[in-house]
Amino acid sequence: MVFVLASVILMTVDHRQQTLDTVRTSLSVLMYPLQFMIDLPSTASDWLEESFSTRRGLQEENARLRAQHLLLQARLQKSDALEAENRRLRELLDSSSKAGDRVLIAELMSVDFDPYQHQVLLNKGERDAVFVGQPVLDAYGVMGQIIQVTPFTSTVILITDPAHAIPVQVNRNGVRGILVGTGSLAEVSLPHLTNSADIRVGDLLVTSGLGGRFPPGYPVAEVTTVDTNSGHDFAQISARPLSHLDRSREVLLVWPATPVETPPAASIDEPPAAPTASTPAASAPESTPAATSTPAPATPPATAPNASPAAPVPETPPVLEGEE
Numbered sequence: 256m257v258f259v260l261a262s263v264i265l266m267t268v269d270h271r272q273q274t275l276d277t278v279r280t281s282l283s284v285l286m287y288p289l290q291f292m293i294d295l296p297s298t299a300s301d302w303l304e305e306s307f308s309t310r311r312g313l314q315e316e317n318a319r320l321r322a323q324h325l326l327l328q329a330r331l332q333k334s335d336a337l338e339a340e341n342r343r344l345r346e347l348l349d350s351s352s353k354a355g356d357r358v359l360i361a362e363l364m365s366v367d368f369d370p371y372q373h374q375v376l377l378n379k380g381e382r383d384a385v386f387v388g389q390p391v392l393d394a395y396g397v398m399g400q401i402i403q404v405t406p407f408t409s410t411v412i413l414i415t416d417p418a419h420a421i422p423v424q425v426n427r428n429g430v431r432g433i434l435v436g437t438g439s440l441a442e443v444s445l446p447h448l449t450n451s452a453d454i455r456v457g458d459l460l461v462t463s464g465l466g467g468r469f470p471p472g473y474p475v476a477e478v479t480t481v482d483t484n485s486g487h488d489f490a491q492i493s494a495r496p497l498s499h500l501d502r503s504r505e506v507l508l509v510w511p512a513t514p515v516e517t518p519p520a521a522s523i524d525e526p527p528a529a530p531t532a533s534t535p536a537a538s539a540p541e542s543t544p545a546a547t548s549t550p551a552p553a554t555p556p557a558t559a560p561n562a563s564p565a566a567p568v569p570e571t572p573p574v575l576e577g578e579e
Contacts, residue, residue, distance in 0.1 A: 340504070340505075343394065343503075343504065343505055344360070344505060346394035346395075347360060347393070347394050347505055347506075347507055357509070357510040358392075358507045358508060358509050358510070359379060359383060359385075359507070359508040359510075360505055360506070360507060360508075361377040361378055361379040361383075361409075361505070361506050361507075361508055362377065362378050362504060362505055362506075363375050363376070363377060363378075363503070363504055363505075363506070364376045364377065364378050364408065370438070371417070371438065372412075372416060372418075373399075373412065373413040373415050373416040373419075373436065373438070373440065373500070374402075374410055374411060374412050374413065374416065375410070375411050375413065376408055376409075376410055376411075377391075377408060377409045377410075377411060377506065377508075378407070378408060379408070379409055379508060380404055380405050380406050380407045380408050380409050381404050381405065381406045381407075382406055382407065383508075384510075385401060385404050385409045385508060386401065386404065387401055387402060387403065387404055388400055388401060388402075388468050389401040389508055389509065389510070390468060390469045390470065390473070390508075390509040390511070391411050391506050391507070391508060391509070392473065392498070392506065392507040392509060393498045393499055393503040393505070393506050393507065394499075394503075395474070395497045395498050395499055396473065396474040396475055396476070396496065396497030396498040397414060397421065397462060397469065397473050397474070397475045397497075397498060398411065398413055398414065398498045398500060398503070398506060399411045399412050399413040399414050399416070399419065400412060400419075400468055400469070401508075411506075413436070413440075413500055414434065414436055414443060414475065414476075414496060414498075414500075415436040415437065415438065415439060415440050415442070415443055415496060415500060416436045416438075417435070417436050417437065417438045418436070419435065419436045420433050420434065420435045420436075421433070421434050421462065421466065421468075421469060421475065422434075422462070422463045422464075422465045422466040422469075423445070423460040423461060423462060423463055423475050423476075424460070424461060424462075424463040425453075425454055425458050425459070425460060426458065426459040426460070426461045426474075427458055427459070428453055430448070430452055430453055430454055431463055431465070432445045432446075432447065432448050432452075432460075432492075433445070433446070433447065434460060434475060434476060434494065437493075440496070440500045440501050441495060441496070442479075442493055442494070442495065442496075443475075443476050443493070443494050443495075443496055444492065444493055444494070445460070445478070445492040445493075445494060446489060446492070447489055448489055448490050448492060449488075449489060449490065450483040450484075450487070450489070450490050451483075452490060454478060454481060454490070454492060455478065455481060456478055456479060456480065456481055457477065457478060458477070458478040459474060459477055459478075460474075460475045460476045460477070460478065460494055461473060461474050461475060462475060469511075470509065470511040474497050475494075475496070475497065476494035476495055476496050476497055477494055477495050477497060478492060478493075478494045479493050479494055479495050480492065480493045
């Protein structure tokens with residue numbers, strides 16, 4: 256009871272006069288180490304938990320950002336590839352508009368790695384009306400021609416294949432020649448031109464159209480070297496193909512414009528019948544005296560093959576009359 260009364264008196268005096276502040280401060284300083292030691296396990300566990308969780312979060316966020324970075328890099332590379340493909344397709348479309356013939360875009364499926372054969376496989380075949388001998392171009396020039404066709408694919412022999420030849424002419428002056436492959440994707444040859452031929456380095460070689468396969472005027476190659484050594488019968492001429500044989504992924508299949516054909520047989524056989532039917536009355540009286548005035552035995556052996564149209568002339572009026 257005494258302690259309770261003393262406590263009430265001390266609290267009342269401290270509340271009104273603040274006499275125990277110094278004692279309270281001294282006691283708090285003395286008790287701080289004890290409070291720190293008591294709270295140390297809990298504080299240490301909270302710090303460790305927060306540190307590990309923060310580290311784990313940072314690692315997860317880092318992994319997520321790395322994956323996102325790789326994804327964006329892949330998309331960027333894909334966009335670069337799409338941009339390059341779009342540029343190639345635009346060049347192909349521009350080339351097809353300049354060509355003026357019917358064209359079809361095809362893609363390369365595979366390349367023949369035989370060093371002695373320069374051939375590629377396309378994803379177009381008979382179902383797309385591809386035919387053997389069809390010209391194949393890219394955005395820069397002639398690539399080759401179709402040599403084999405299946406229902407879904409076709410094989411192209413390139414102009415650099417040693418077994419390939421194409422008629423060309425110099426765009427500057429029209430000098431004609433045969434361009435053959437050398438087995439190198441960077442070089443073709445123009446043999447059998449005399450040393451006096453008017454051809455020089457930088458001349459553009461275009462298709463002449465004389466072979467019946469390639470339409471005239473398509474660029475093929477550019478002359479790089481001309482050797483007119485007097486020790487050879489013909490000039491040694493090399494050229495660089497203009498088409499990107501080692502880089503093109505899309506090509507153009509060309510259908511040359513077919514000229515209109517006129518039937519010659521019908522134009523020769525039909526005219527003799529037309530005049531005889533149109534003017535039977537005028538021709539009958541003139542041919543009848545001629546037939547009667549000439550002796551019958553002498554006329555057949557002399558003019559049997561040639562007089563066959565004139566012989567039936569007197570007989571034509573009764574036939575026409577009977578028909579009418």
